[in-house]
Amino acid sequence: MSYVIIGNSVAAVGAIEAIRRIDKETPITVISDEPYAVYSRPLISELLAGQVKEEMMGYRAPDFYERHGVEAKLGTRVVSIDSKKKTVKTEAGESIGYNKLLIATGGTPFVPPMKGRELGRVMTFIKMDDAKKIEEMLPELKHVVVIGAGLIGLKAAESLHHRGVKVTVVELADRVMATVLDVEAGKVVQDALENAGIDIITGDTVDEILGDNMGLVNGVKMKSGEALDCDAVIVAIGVVPNAAFAKASGVEVNRGIITDDHMRTNLPDVYAAGDVTEGLDYLSGDNRVMPIWPNAYIQGKIAGFNMTGEERIFTGGLAVNSIELFGVPVVTAGMSNVDSDDLEVLKKSEGGSYRKIVLRDNKVVGAVLVGNIDRAGLVTGLIRERIDISAMRERLLADDFGYIDFPVELRKERLGVAL
Amino acid sequence: MKRVYTKEEACIGCRLCEVHCLTEHSRSKNIIKAHKKEFPRAISRVLVEELRPVSFAVQCRHCDEPVCVEACITGAITKDESGKVVHDEEKCVGCWTCVLVCPHGAPRRDLERRKVAKCDLCPDRETPACVEMCPNRALVYEER
Amino acid sequence: MKTYQLPEVKIERDKDRCIDCQVCVRQCAFEAHKVDEDGDVYSEDEKCVACQRCVSLCPTNALTIKDNTPFVKDNANWTAETQKYIWKQAETGGVLLTGMGNPKPYPIYWDHMLLNASQVTNPSIDPLREPMELRTYLGSKPDKIDIKMVDGEPVLNTKLAPQLMVKTPILFSAMSFGAVSYSVCEGLARASKELGTFWNTGEGGLPQNLYEYGPNTIVQVASGRFGVHSEYLDAAAAIEIKIGQGAKPGIGGHLPGEKVGPVVSRTRMIPEGSDAISPAPHHDIYSIEDLSQLIYSLKEATEYTKPISVKISAVHNVAAIASGIARAGADIIAIDGFRGGTGAAPTMIRDNVGIPIELAIAAVDTRLRDEAIRNRVSVIAAGGFRNSADVIKAIALGADAVYLGTAALVAMGCHVCQMCYTGKCNWGIATQDPYLEKRLNPDVAAERLFNLVSGWSHEIAEMLGGMGLNAIESLRGNRLHLRSIGLSTEEMDILGLQAAGSPMA
């Protein structure tokens, strides 16, 4: 008996920790093409900014694999799965047998076909090595263009800014973080970035990356026709599931690997979790790729339990995002930016602070908090537990919204009984 | 495991639990120094909510399936063998993900340090400071 | 109107220690502590009632409340206090109101009595090694008992009147729900159960949730008849007819409507928010015969299963009244001296009406003995018992047991600021405000009361043993174990005491 996990990030850890809660014996093998012990991927921006040292990047203690009885094959790429023989094959040709397999290969940055994308210093930003490469280039960088004003793009921009590099962010939508923020919240964030000295161009995109005769980036040409000089480009317009090899091996893939409520794929004994999957969305009830850290952990955990035979149901992921840019914290949960007739929106904005609660049938289904985000989790809890908010409606927007606003019985239950 | 529970009917809203929690988590553990001389000041991990006459203290529940542990992007929050949900300040980067996911609103933001502060059940004491110092026994530390 | 009253206390805040935590601000219902926009805490002396709540909760001991009795030009007649009262009345035109017992420096006779101890000939008893009986029975005792022998064993052939068995001669005196908070009642009830003694509902009825403590409860029937119904009488261990109260002999009571919330209203059986007025007399009692009727009505109602007590205040002819009460059929007479506490009383009455309990106990005990009816009633003395020595002296003077009122409140946190009548008791005792009431956790109250009475009981056992006695009942009325010091011959006469230094007769 053996468990094999492809990918060595948070979904893998979720699975390992769950497996070991039930099964302390069976060997686990983790295979990853990255050469590092599991690290906190979101911290690559802090690494680049110089705020976190490499030694502190570890997501788990150095003895994690040992303590959990895991063999980690790092720097090893899996190229195919043979679900009949129950083996996976590595790039080096090694064949590794499994009884239960988890695909947790995460995402890969999407770089659209455009002229100049093969030039030197056209970068993506999702791996520790990406941060290290940019670090090496830093002395040469005076101006960097970041394509995409999503979470990753903005984090990259902030980090470079901290290192003294002039940054311009180009975004096709009319605002930053357009997928999760509405116009008002987007503006607060954009103001913070611009006040800090980052240039932001919205409603436009890069058509072509320009290079010099050494094959290095020296500018971009915008769709609007405008041209900008720069020394590097970071493409951060999104990640796509890393599922091609799986698809080729017979795993059913739509945008991501399709999983059921046990995190099983269509192939027997093959599970998938994390950014590579298209799992259930708690609020919409549809399957979709939800590339966020907590979701990857939870899916990994559910997969892990089910792999041991301990049945656990994945009740669906809830999109939560937390980011702080230049001292302005922004959090979103659920349907933070969906327009629909059946939704009711409560909002309040004052002095750089913004609070928005989205309701459907007297239940919270989405929230955005900017500035004062204290105790935001109370609202997230209301979403996750589908609590009727009729009794506390008036208080949802209050800065000091708290348990005191909950119906007494509910509050007592929540405070008296551990969830 | 033992947890801190609040007894709403006995909570008098004095907020001494906050004062003593802050002190316990200060460098000097001296109440006057902790409040007047230490910068940045420690922050209390317990919060008293009040709408007179009702008041009660809220702190980390040390959940059985803690969502903060699952969500923490740095691995700073873990659940130890005893069941305690512990937070490693060194690792914390103040991303506030736990603040966003904790259904009790328990993790508090320490803005000066840009770290989260949450109840650690006072590892240096037999009974957490808030429980011991509550003048009206509105907090209890027990197994339920 | 601008007040001419001068602050009587000074609040000293040690700014080096104050951490601006605002605990004092939150705790003071009189708003003597405030916080300004900068978060700095400051105090206003004139609002302070010296209840010491802030001082005891301040986590850094930054606060001290000091006496600030205003200096008035040397005058024994027009003292600061006299002037304060005049200013107050000149500003309000009303009756001066106050709470707690008589604070005036009248003689405290307890402090003029000394206890005996055995030496050599009648060795003392060590209560830690030998049995010591603090238990006593309260109720009417027969003139004689008849014993018959059954199978060579003696069997009591006399039907005894119902008795209250107390494990220690200390009971909690009447404090009505309404005047005191629910938590006080619960604390008293729970402590009584633990201690094997009794608490007394006072005239406010028995809150529904406390019926389970009925076997340790004395219920009162007072002139307002609040909360009196058959289950109430049935629930109790004994019933007390309240005629008078030491703090305000001769006058009734008045619980303002603000204190009549839902639970008080249900318990007292009066509409929410209405004033609860207890008339000065019982409108059906104008003679000892009338009293007797009420006593027997209550006995009938409870089928002669419970002792009936009659509580009176200690006044000039207390001995004759007690005799009448005994003859009217009461099982217990409770006498409340002029230091007895109250939730609210007119100051002039509290401070000027009634007599000290010490003299009343002696007078009543002597009179009942002289009339050979002492056995027909037990005597419970009340009114300002401060410590176990007062208690044991009261028993030596002739009481069967004592009632603790103020001492019980002090045990629960009362600092005798005498603001009971305002309803803003910062200690959660004399209040119905839910925000303030929470401050007294019944768990804590019960435990503190238990501790206090246990401590006193240990001391009483020690002192009894020291006298060579092994049962509290052996001391009752045994005035030879007392000697007086610094008293006039008349006082000694009334107290039935010899001077310290005179030999055992």
Ligand SMILES: Cc1cc2nc3c(=O)[nH]c(=O)nc-3n(C[C@H](O)[C@H](O)[C@H](O)COP(=O)(O)OP(=O)(O)OC[C@H]3O[C@@H](n4cnc5c(N)ncnc54)[C@H](O)[C@@H]3O)c2cc1C
């Ligand atoms: C800069 C940045 C900031 C982020 N910030 C946040 C944030 O603040 N909050 C948040 O919730 N989320 C954040 N995310 C997203 C979050 O990091 C991901 O959701 C999470 O890492 C997904 O975890 P995973 O385990 O599914 O996969 P991944 O972390 O993507 O890991 C997959 C691993 O599998 C390896 N792999 C892929 N294919 C193969 C193969 N064929 N053979 C072997 N190994 C393979 C990959 O190299 C990689 O190491 C951020 C992401 C980035 C890049």
Ligand code: SF4
């Ligand atoms: S921080 Fe919140 S989610 Fe985490 S263990 Fe404590 S109460 Fe639970």
Ligand code: SF4
């Ligand atoms: S704020 Fe700190 S503890 Fe909370 S999720 Fe972020 S890194 Fe973890």
